[in-house]
Amino acid sequence: MKSLSVLLLVSLITLLTTGLAFSDTHHNISGTVLNGTPGFVLEGDQASVKLNVLEGIVSIEERFTTIEQDGTFSFEQVDLEPARVYVISVQYKGVTYSESLSLGELQSPIIITVYETNESSNILTFESYNVIVTGTDPQNRMIEILERVSIKNESGTTFSPKFLEDSEMMPDLLRFALPIGAKNLDVRSNLIGGQILEVDRGFAIDTPIPPTTDEPHYLEFIYRIEYEGQKIDISRNMRFGAEYFRFVVPLSSGIGTSSHLNDLGRAEIGNREFQLLETEGIEGGFFLDLFIEGLPQPTVINHINRLLNGAYIKYALPSIFVFVLLLAIYRTRKNGFNNSHHEHELKLLREKLNESKLRKNLPDGR
Numbered sequence: 001m002k003s004l005s006v007l008l009l010v011s012l013i014t015l016l017t018t019g020l021a022f023s024d025t026h027h028n029i030s031g032t033v034l035n036g037t038p039g040f041v042l043e044g045d046q047a048s049v050k051l052n053v054l055e056g057i058v059s060i061e062e063r064f065t066t067i068e069q070d071g072t073f074s075f076e077q078v079d080l081e082p083a084r085v086y087v088i089s090v091q092y093k094g095v096t097y098s099e100s101l102s103l104g105e106l107q108s109p110i111i112i113t114v115y116e117t118n119e120s121s122n123i124l125t126f127e128s129y130n131v132i133v134t135g136t137d138p139q140n141r142m143i144e145i146l147e148r149v150s151i152k153n154e155s156g157t158t159f160s161p162k163f164l165e166d167s168e169m170m171p172d173l174l175r176f177a178l179p180i181g182a183k184n185l186d187v188r189s190n191l192i193g194g195q196i197l198e199v200d201r202g203f204a205i206d207t208p209i210p211p212t213t214d215e216p217h218y219l220e221f222i223y224r225i226e227y228e229g230q231k232i233d234i235s236r237n238m239r240f241g242a243e244y245f246r247f248v249v250p251l252s253s254g255i256g257t258s259s260h261l262n263d264l265g266r267a268e269i270g271n272r273e274f275q276l277l278e279t280e281g282i283e284g285g286f287f288l289d290l291f292i293e294g295l296p297q298p299t300v301i302n303h304i305n306r307l308l309n310g311a312y313i314k315y316a317l318p319s320i321f322v323f324v325l326l327l328a329i330y331r332t333r334k335n336g337f338n339n340s341h342h343e344h345e346l347k348l349l350r351e352k353l354n355e356s357k358l359r360k361n362l363p364d365g366r
Contacts, residue, residue: 025080028078029074030075031073031074032071033049033067033090033111033112033113034114035113035115037115037156044067046092047091048067048091049073050062050063051086051087052089054087060084081103086101087100088101093116093117093160094117094160094208095115095158095160095210097114097210115156115210115211117158117159117160119161121161121240123155123157123159124153124159124174124240125240126149127150127242128244128245128246130245130248131146131248132248133248134146134222135250135253136253138296138297142226142227143227143295145179145222145223146221147176147222148218148220149220150217151212151217151218153209153210154212158208158211159174159209161173171206174219175199175203177202178203181225183226184222186221186223187220188220189220192208195207229295230254230297231295235287235288236288236290237285237286237287237288238283238284238286238287238288239285241282243281244279244280245282246277246278247276248274250273250274253292253295254293254294254295254296256277256291256293258288260288260289261290264277264278
């Protein structure tokens with residue numbers, strides 16, 4: 001009987017201990033939603049909060065809650081695990097604002113800032129605009145171009161185009177023109193949500209663009225163009241202008257020309273030459289002429305090799321090109337320009353061009 005009592009006591013302690021450990025992994029996740037637009041207060045009935053618990057790319061749990069009058073919200077008894085990511089999303093007046101938090105970050109105060117919306121794209125500016133020739137395929141007369149834009153919104157409101165069901169008018173969208181004949185378009189951005197829409201001579205996005213905080217938003221797109229002769233025209237109307245504009249061309253792909261850009265010279269790096277053209281202070285609506293001349297042409301040897309091997313020669317841009325940009329920044333600094341914000345952008349350009357080269361399988365042509 002005494003042995004049975006001891007066994008029951010041990011079993012009870014084990015159950016209690018297991019239950020306590022399990023409950024210790026469950027905590028409330030609480031936070032606050034603030035309206036970041038000056039002069040406006042949060043309208044709680046216009047907001048909803050969602051918690052999505054991820055383990056890797058798998059969604060483990062989803063919950064929804066409402067916001068109190070003081071802007072606070074809470075999810076009760078959430079299972080917290082170190083390997084999981086906790087995504088808190090607030091939808092406010094049709095726009096989603098999200099924070100992805102690790103277990104350690106949940107210990108700090110959670111504050112999600114939302115904004116009033118604005119339907120006018122006039123609140124957007126382009127901090128920088130980069131056009132980079134990433135490679136050419138002479139045998140198939142194809143050139144590949146990457147364009148990368150840094151976007152600023154300093155209005156204190158979120159740009160959010162509105163589509164009206166009964167209206168035939170196109171909303172004010174963030175639009176980008178493409179050269180005639182552009183194909184294989186691939187668009188990437190750090191903006192959340194929205195769609196890519198085909199418009200006349202280009203594309204547009206209806207993605208909401210919140211105010212800029214630490215770093216500008218970015219959008220980049222890559223495309224290919226078939227060419228016939230030795231020159232192509234990629235001129236464009238700079239609807240939003242640009243504080244800085246750069247045009248980078250590897251000389252193996254041609255020569256960049258423009259009556260509006262300053263040719264900062266050439267540099268030989270890794271037995272290859274690059275050209276950089278640049279300007280600053282482009283006003284909105286300015287028409288910028290932009291050409292690539294001296295495009296590589298197919299040769300008889302190329303043609304024979306292709307017939308024999310089913311292969312063709314490609315000239316691609318290695319990531320080392322970024323040093324040309326660094327050289328250009330050095331030169332512009334000598335001329336007194338303020339380029340302190342370029343270092344982070346250059347790092348991103350290097351990473352993205354590496355990624356582009358791998359995605360398109362363009363070898364170095366060595």
